Amino acid sequence: MPQQEIIAILLSELEEAAAPLAAAFSGIAAAADGSQALRDAIAAASAQVDCIRAAAEAGGLLGLEVIGDRLRDNLQLLTDTGQEQRAASEELLLAWPERVMAYLLQPDSASACRELAQLLCEPAWPLPFSDHEAGLVLELLTAAAAAGGQQSERSREIGPDDVSLTPSGEVHPEVLAAFLDDAPRQAAELARCIHGLERAADLAATLNQARRIAHTLKGAAAVAGVAGVTNLTHHLEDLFEYLAASGRRPGRLLMDSLCEAADCLEAMIDALTGLGAPPANALAVLDSVLQWAQRMDRGELERYDAEPATAPPAYSAPPELAEQPAGEDLAPAAGIQSLRVPVATIDALYRYTGELSISGAQLAEGLARLERLQRALAEQDQVVQQRLFELEDLIDIQDVASAGYRLGPGQSGDDAFDPLELDQYNQLHGCSRALTEAVADWRELSMGLHDELARLRNLLNQQDRLHRALEGTVLAARLVSVRAIEARLQRFVRQACRATGKQAELEIAGVELPLDSELLQALVDPLGHLLRNAVDHGIEAPQERLAAGKPETGRISLSFTRDGNHVQIVCSDDGRGFDLDAIRQRAAERGLLAAADGADAEALQRLLLLPGFSTRQQVTHTSGRGIGLDAVHAAVRALNGTLSLHAVAGQGARFTLRLPTALVTVHALLVEAGGQVVAIPSGDLAHIPAPGSWQRIESPAGLRFQSPDLACPLRPLAAAMGRATPPAPDGSVPPVLLAHIGDAIEALEVERLIGSTHVVIKHFGAMLPRVRGVLGAAILGDGTVAPVLDLTGLLQGPPIAVQPAEILQPPSETLPEILVVDDSLSMRRALGQFLQDAGFRVRFARDGMEAIQAVERQQPDLLIVDLEMPRLNGLELTAHLRGRAATAALPVIMLTSRSMQKHRRQAELAGVDAYLTKPFQELELLATVERLLPASQPA
Structure with missing residues (x-):
């Protein structure tokens, strides 16, 4: 629908909503604090704002959409403010429809755009725009007006700033936090839509959903000042809109670019949230998407993407995509208030809860000792009481049996009392009566002690129940579902499939299982190793699978289940399994088994967990350099877990990880x-x-x-x-x-x-x-x-x-080492993360002088150097290395943004072995590294 028609609809809706909005805004200002009337007025105003915001989104008026989001946030915050502040906001609320109306009537008016953007900057708002945010919104407002007049020309040249992931320093912290909270979910959903395009039954609905998600991400990233996400989603949104309007399913070439862009976008979000390094191929991906958008603008997209996507993809989206209605909007996040708390604070609560448990156990043990003492006192009281009864009987018997009754002075026999007529007491009687009273008092105190101990036991039981509830709450704060890493696991498989040219589908069961966040993040790398191994070593090529009577697309399953105090993870595939003959031969060559011929299948399979053990004759980068399983085993052992494996030749392999859950x-x-x-x-x-x-x-x-x-x-x-x-x-x-x-x-x-x-x-x-x-x-x-x-x-x-003398060295000592020399911190990080994922050890140097010192300390197996660096550039560093006998044959790859022939000629004269340009292509770089590494490296 043309933008002018959308604006006309918006104007009509705004006119109809003017009266309800004014009544709701006045009700917000007049209602009492915390009253139901206040909540009803805010709900009514929010509903009207949502309608206008949705219409703005449909018309591509991104600036107005962002303003609607901020107004809705301010309305919700007014719930907890005092009546005085709400009264101060009434004038601003009533001015909002007027400013929007003025903007819609003259969208190309600079003053109308500026006044609308500045309205949300007033300090009376609970959450006003900062000056920087207002500037960004103003750009969005004016850009929408320009887009309504004519299509703006796309940039033809891009640079590192266009893929920058550094948020603007002036953005409001709450805005950035909201973006980082929701962006991972949005990026994962966008990836699911893209990977489901080839099998979507309702193509238009899937494309429209992808466009809406890209549009939302673009707006949120623009407000947060994240240029890399903004630029990539901007071009993706245009492509989705074009495909939806033309009803065209993307061809193979375009589909490959879209899938790579989805993976790159997820990697960008991971980098923003601290879960990984920025993607090294971000500039290349943006350039590829930009080229497709430019072809679309010129009307040449069909000519370049003529091949239909009828062939099966190199990887498949999860099967649930086919069942999920693509046209449904993303479910909004639950309206639960949250608070961002540092992980260190949660960890401290976790430790304190454990210490409280220990103190409670010691208190319970002390109380149990007191109760045992009290019971012993009660038993002793019975003994004393019995002895007291015996003493009184003896005294009475002694009085009656005494010989005669002695008369007092001056008394005659007639005047004396018979012992049965009057009790006669002496000092012994007084002592026995006092002892009886003391024992009775003791018994009463003992009963009071028993009652107090019983009350103390009840209080301790109540404290224990409260402690269990506190423990559960603290643990819940650390728990996240497996779904948090689902997108990264799917991305591992897709990247491995692209690198190997194979077809595989990953099914993940138990994604709703909650696990400790620290444990879950520690599992990402070993699970990534297993999944890459499954694709590279297990899943066969499509022709080989068809010849074996298997489906062309391999199946990899990953399941998460809880088993008591442990979590069990099973990774299985339907590939070729293990080559036991090759394992037996390799074990015999290494002398790892006393009798290799007699070893059973289970014994041979566990050899794969030994450091440095591999049956591969050639090195590949997809699953490392033949030591992926021992790295997984080491990671699982570090988590106090166990790893078992089982395979059947021609039917696949199964790896079972069993790890203790984090419990207080x-x-x-x-x-x-x-x-x-x-x-x-x-x-x-x-x-x-x-x-x-x-x-x-x-x-x-x-x-x-x-x-x-x-x-x-x-x-x-x-x-x-x-x-x-x-x-x-x-x-x-x-x-x-x-x-x-x-x-x-x-x-x-x-x-x-x-x-x-x-x-x-x-x-x-x-x-x-x-x-x-x-x-x-x-x-x-x-x-x-x-x-x-x-x-x-x-x-x-x-x-x-295993014979101790033949145990190989730890994995860290068998990995080839690469020295990355570059004065750019982001390039060092990106290259380091990329090379480590490919199975190499990496060291860094900031310039040629640091590189010389690093080589003198320990000579690496290969160098990747930049051309232009301070103190000593890449050409001078290479010439220095070639001039020394110890480093004359050391492989050197120059990776630079300079692509002219004269730079290549100077590098060749200096002794550079390979010359690559930035942004680098992953497969090209890895192929070059593997070609230049010394042949003595273990395979």
């Missing part, structure tokens, strides 16, 4: 094994059989547990811990625990069952080595430190015997 406390069973008190998480236990309900059977294969319902291996827990197993006293049968060990159940003998309690797992830290099968230590209520066991990690040892 865990319920555990305390037992004694080998003279040591240890804690076993209750989630690892299946059952504790009653004595006499099972039999201990000795067999040639070892001890066995036998019961009517179960037969399984039996072993002493002390032996698994490497401690001596003391004999059972008097030939008694020691207690047994039935535990989940992987997918099986095993019986474990212990010396004593102590009890169950909640414990806080304290990790050992970097100063102590990781102990296999030990999650950490727990401080018990009596101050005892007990190790917390991971039974699966403790009892599932490597199934093969």
Whole structure:
């Protein structure tokens, strides 16, 4: 619809909304603080503003749309302000429709645009525009007017500033925070739309949804001052609008550019949120999208993109895209108020909650001791009472049985009282009566102590419940769903498919599972290794899959499930599996197995986890340099987890990661094994059989547990811990625990069952080595430190015997090292991130002088140098290296923005091995690096 028609509709809607808006604005100013009338007035005003904003969005009036967003935010903030401030805002609210009307009547009027933009700058607003934001909005308002008159000419030359991800320093922090909160979701949805274009049943709806998302991202990024996102989404929006209007499905070439742009946009957002480095190919991607937009402007898009996208893509969007109605708008974020809190504050709360748990356990232990003392006092009170009764009986018997009744002075026998007529008391009677009263007082105090201890126990139980609630709340603050990394995992597969020319589809199950954010981010790199390995090593080429009777598109599955106190991640594919013959041959060459021919399949597969082990004869960059699995294994071990693998030749491979979840406390069973008190998480236990309900059977294969319902291996827990197993006293049968060990159940003998309690797992830290099968230590209520066991990690040892003398060096020492020399910090970061992801170690130098010092300290395997640098440029650095015998053959790649022939000739004369220009192409750079690396590097 032409913009003039949209403006006419807006004017009509604004005229109809004038009276309701005025009434709502006046009601906001007059309503009492916190009243229902205030909330109703704000809701009515927000609804009218939303209608006008939606119409502005449909007409491409981005400036008016941004102003509508800010007015709506201010209306919501007025809910919590006082009546005085709302009254001060009434004049501004009533002026807003008039300013919008003036702008719509004369959209090309500079004064109308300026007055509308400046209206939201007044300090009476709860959230006014800053001067910088007002300037940006003014540009958007005037740009929309220019666009309505004629199509503005696109830039023909772009530079690094056009892909800058540095937000404007003058943007309001809340505006930037709002953009960073919502941008990852928007970018992920845009990527889903783009990757679903080839299979979308309703192409127009999918294109319109992609256009709306790109439009929203463009506006938000423009206000935040992020030029890179603004420029890329601007051209993408135009392309989507053109395709939707023409009803044309993008061809193969355009589709490839759009998919690469979607991945680049997600990488940009990741860099803005601190989850990664800026994409190294951002300038090349923007240039590609710009070229398509220019062809569209010239009416030549069909000529360049004539090939229809009928062939299957090199990668596929998730299948749920086909089921999701593409025409539906994105669901708005839930209207829940949030507060940005530093991660360090959440971590501190996490630690304090753990310390509170330890203090609570010590208080509970102290109270239990007092209760035991009180019960002992009560028992002693009964003993004293019994002795007192016996004493009184003896005194009474002594009085009655005394020989005769002695008369007092001057008394005759007739005057004396018989013992039965009057009690006679002496000092012994007085002492016994006083003792009886003291015992009664003691009993009353003892009962009072019992009551106070009971009240204290109730308070402690209440405090424990509150602590559990606090613990759950703190943990919830650290939890995010797996969906937070879903887009990055999908991007790993798409990039690997593009690099290898293969076709694969990634299915992720359990994306709603909440996990600790720190654990989730630590899993991104190892999961990326597994996914790239699945594409590069597992999934076959399309022709090979068809010949094997498989679908042309490979399938990779990734599932997340919770198993007690652990999370289990399974990554599987339907590729070629492992080549056991090649593994056996390589193991024999390295001498890793005592008898390689006799090793079973499981033993051979676990060899792939050894540092530096690879069956590849040629180096590839997609999944590293043949050591991706040992890097994954090291990362999983660093998280106190385990990694198991299984493959069937021709049917695919499966990798299972089992990791402990981050918990403040865990319920555990305390037992004694080998003279040591240890804690076993209750989630690892299946059952504790009653004595006499099972039999201990000795067999040639070892001890066995036998019961009517179960037969399984039996072993002493002390032996698994490497401690001596003391004999059972008097030939008694020691207690047994039935535990989940992987997918099986095993019986474990212990010396004593102590009890169950909640414990806080304290990790050992970097100063102590990781102990296999030990999650950490727990401080018990009596101050005892007990190790917390991971039974699966403790009892599932490597199934093969690796000879210690032949163990290869750690992965960090087998990686080729590249020295990046560039005076640009952003280029060093981008190159470093890119090369590290490709499987290389990277060092940095800012100029030629630093590079010479770095080479003298440790000679790298290859240098990537810039041409123009301070102190010593790239040509001088290369000449210096060629002049020394030790570095004369060191490969040097020059990466520069200079592309003229004379620069290439000077580099060749200086001894540069390869000359590449910025912005670099990933595949070209990696191919050059692999070609120039010394042939002695391990494959």
